[in-house]
Amino acid sequence: MSRSALAASLLLLAAVPAAAEPGLTAVPFIQRPLGARAAAMGSAFTAVAGALDVAQYNPAGLAVLPMKSFTSTYLQSFGGTNYGYFAYGHPTPYGTFAAGVLYFNAGSMDLNLSDGTQRSVTSEEDTAFNLSYARELPMGFMAGATYRRLRSSLADTVQTSSNQGDFGLVWRSPLKGLSFGAAYLYMGQNVTYEEAGDPPPRTVRYGAAYRAANIPIASLDPSIDTREFDMTLSADMVETLHEKRSPRAGMEMGLEPAFLDRFAVRFGWIFERDAESFTAGLGCREGRFLLDYAFGLSKNFDPLQQLTLSFQF
Secondary structure (H helix, E strand, C coil): HHHHHHHHHHHHHHHHCCCCCCCCCCHHHHHHHCCCCHCCCCCCCCCCCCCCHHHHCCHHHHHHHHCCEEEEEEEECCCHHEEEEEEEEEEEECCCEEEEEEEEEEEEEEEEEECCEEEEEEEEEEEEEEEEEEEEEEHHEEEEEEEEEEEEEEECCCCEEEEEEEECCCEEEECCCCEEEEEEEECCEEEEEEEEEEEECEEEEEEEEEEEEEHHHHHHHHCCCCEEEEEEEEEEEEEEEECEEEEEEEEEEEEEEECCEEEEEEEEECCCCCCCCEEEEEEEECCCCEEEEEECCCCCCCCCEEEHHHHHC
């Protein structure tokens, strides 16, 4: 079997563990929602700002990152595949800088070689290195961009690399708590293994978010033992190359109970995706540490489970 034919075969095999990402694009692993908070809210995060994990949805949201932050995420996905993500964000008077590394392993497979032997190999192993920058602009606008260097290996046999970029805007409207966002993600050259390749999953996202803070819930019900209550509602439209449009919706309810700095409950829904639908999760913050958990239901696969640990300083 020639290397070109092998590359084409491996591209088909590599698509199996990522069946949740329908379409005709390469490296679908970079689309997987990372950051348990966003994942629990149906990944409707284009207009949400101020958290490190917004970089995957709209880098402009990094502009108002409140303090230096580190985050790490582990995701157990479909078919036994695994994701790991590490990122660091650093706000400065000149804007926010961030860097991240995404790692994907699709598990092992048995490969039948042309000489009649069989060898167990890693079916797909990918790494994406991200550098982001964002800053606030006049009139409530924020702008941000990401450069991504991607490396991919199929069956320990063929390798490739590519360069990609993201760009996004967020606008905080005059109506307090209401913001709008738009982003164009995964711009770049085709991802080619030998002679076989496909374009990256170029994606347009746009959406809105509304956050109501400091809701005096205790005055409404004195029996509730909490200092403050806040709520965030979000909605996105996601348009990926060669795929149907996918609306997303999310909700977060945050409490500040007497025994914890903050506790949050989150829900979301992903529409027009056969392998994804309802999402939910929990989050808590104590001091500078944040712990978030998310899971997503699927019609055809085991549930997705994701855990994120973050530290602010």
